[in-house]
Amino acid sequence: MKTFVFSAVAMAVLASCTNSAIDDVVNNDEPVAIRLSAGVQANVVVSRAPITSVESFKPIILGWEGATAEYNQNPKWKASTTQPIAGNASNFEITMDPLEYYNADALVNTFMKAFYVSGDIAPAMDSSKEYIYTFKNDNGDRDVLFATAISGNKSTNTTKAFEFKHLLTQIKFAVKEGAGLSENTTLQSITLKNVKVPEGFDLSTDALTYVDKATLLILGISSPTINGNTTTPLVVGSPVMISPMADLKLTVVTSVGTFDDVSVNIDSDASLMAGKAYTIALTFQQKAIAGKATVSDWEEGTGSGTVE
Structure with a gap:
């Protein structure tokens, strides 16, 4: 089985892939690992307080499957990264934990979103609506990074790029x-x-x-x-x-x-x-x-x- 890794870079990029490379990825009916890169807005910070370019973070990544995006449904999977993403990362390779794969049907897309909330206590997921999270923030000292949706499928397995931004x-x-x-x-x-x-x-x-x-x-x-x-x-x-x-x-x-x-x-x-x-x-x-x-x-x- 082939294994692929993610690449975290300072700015979001979309890696190109030749037709022959795509064919090599999807042949032999092997599962196709989802490949991502993660970029952050210039001078981002992470800790319980704001997130700076010299620090790092491990986001939560959610994945949905279907012909179209249904973000008001529970995601099919949830993952993080094996290694933290540096705020000033450049070509830093990371791997999803656990490693996730595209659906074997090339007509089924995977839609992904990612986020990070600073602090020692992880945000709590709603038990019935697993796309809703809450967190304690009495003192206003928790920062939030969010990356808008990206998507792909087994046949279009070029590297997909997250770009994290501050919302506050x-x-x-x-x-x-x-x-x-x-x-x-x-x-x-x-x-x-x-x-x-x-x-x-x-x-x-x-x-x-x-x-x-x-x-x-x-x-x-x-x-x-x-x-x-x-x-x-x-x-x-x-x-x-x-x-x-x-x-x-x-x-x-x-x-x-x-x-x-x-x-x-x-x-x-x-x-x-x-x-x-x-x-x-x-x-x-x-x-x-x-x-x-x-x-x-x-x-x-x-x-x-x-x-x-």
């Missing part, structure tokens, strides 16, 4: 001292207001499901002193991943007061975009906070905002 907006913060700030001012907390965080998805529609959060506290802020950071903003707290949205409001608490409904405006975008990581730099002055947002990691961009 990443938010992280930094603080900077402005004019007239009181001495020894410390940051107590930053809270996002009225945001949505993912808690599952439906592969029949490729849609994330969200839970509304009236407040989402940024974790990992240990009362840093804002004074002294006059040139380079000090990065604070842990990143969060939220649904893209048009208007982000904050509540910021320092040792000298509380600032509510702090607005963040992004220069380059009409709204916070999926697949972008926004760093919001807050400049603290005597009576106001000035916010400036830049975009990094996933895609670059700039923005600004002020609060009085």
